[in-house]
Amino acid sequence: MLRKGRFRALAPPVTVEELSRLHERAALALLGFGVTLPVFLAPGHLSSPRLSDLGLVFALPMIVARWRRLGRGLRGFCAASVVVLLLTPMLQMVRIGQTPNLPDVVFWSRWIAAAVAATAAAHAVVADRRRRRLFFLAMTAGAACHLATYGLLEIMGRGGLEAIGLASPRAALTTAAAQVRITTVAEHPNAAMALIGLAVPACLAASATTMERRLLAYVGAGMVLAGFVCTLSRGGTLAAALAMLVWVLIRARRADGRNPLEFLILTCLLAGAALVDQVIGGVVDIARFAARFDASTLDENIGGRVETWVRALGFIANHPLGVGWSSPQELGPFRGLTVSHNGYLFMARTVGVVAAAALLALHVRSALKLDVFAPLAVFVLVMMSSEDLTQGASFIFVACLTAALAFRRRAP
DSSP: OHHHHHHHHHSOSSOHHHHHHHHHHHHHHHHHHHHHOOOBSSTTOTTOOBHHHHHHHHHTTHHHHHGGGSOHHHHHHHHHHHHHHHHHHHHHHHHHTOOOOHHHHHHHHHHHHHHHHHHHHHHHHHHOHHHHHHHHHHHHHHHHHHHHHHHHHHHHHHHHHHHTTSSOTTOSEEEETTEEEEOSSSSSHHHHHHHHHTHHHHHHHHOOSHHHHHHHHHHHHHHHHHHHHHHOOHHHHHHHHHHHHHHHHHHHTSTTOOOTHHHHHHHHHHHHHHHHHHHTTOSOOHHHHHHHTOHHHHHHHHHHHHHHHHHHHHHHHHOTTOOOSOOHHHHGGGGGOOOOSOHHHHHHHHTOHHHHHHHHHHHHHHHTTOSTTHHHHHHHHHHHHHSOOTTSHHHHHHHHHHHHGGGSOOOO
């Protein structure tokens, strides 16, 4: 009995399985939070790794723990993604006779890590509602903290935020036609709104009851409104609105949500809040918002984007395998025209046409499931169609996650 008692005293307090579950919860929380708040891990350095990069690295062991439980679709997605993302840069380098440089290595490593981590995360959030809530609530919290950096910008200034990793050295205030647009951890207003706007599909996916769903819908919509006040991003606002509309249509088909007027009431309340702020002397400038939707401004914007898309398509036709992240000899004069204004075109230009087409098809398939993850897929489709966001780890992971979710069974 004494030996037995000693054995129990010396037994480990937790098992390997318990440690694996603890790691998985921590990885999902870090991934979700880091996606929408990609703070700099080395303050003041533009090329510093971000919290989203750390989240990807920390989440990689999840694939080992979940591999046996993955369906054939997810296994195939993971394996095919890794193979394509390994072979494509090799073919690109062989074609132009170059060796990979550090930016190329980082770019491709992010894609590979995102595809692997997204496979495990997709299985976790579909198979377990508690994991789903944890991940999407963490994503919502990250978006809220992202918005909080705009308030801190007024207090501390860009220099103060940059010193603690809460602002990029290239981000602060930008103006276009006298319209002030603010960024902090993101380096472009549209990219910032893409991350903040993820709060809408995240709130909808995290909710478990009808009351929670309604409450979180208001929270997500309020965050999008605040994000638009700061960034004036039309694409991100439209993506969030369409994600909300898809949710309303899905709930209208079910017993707990047959009244689509709730969406209209929500919209009116948000518009009313903006008007009240204007009346009591707040900082909201309605004319500033209206200028973003001026007909001549929209025509000019759409015309410029179409011209960019045509130019990008011409380049892609000549380089169907892509040219990677940085290939000066191959890019030539196109080197300076790095904006595609379309995530799928940008991916085709860098990763290749096959990978870009496959990603687009999986995103559409994911949206057509019309379940709790459909708003996320719709949001990603709209944002990817309007901005070349697949550059940083945050949206690369979100794009891969949405693609991996295409292999799910319809979730409640």
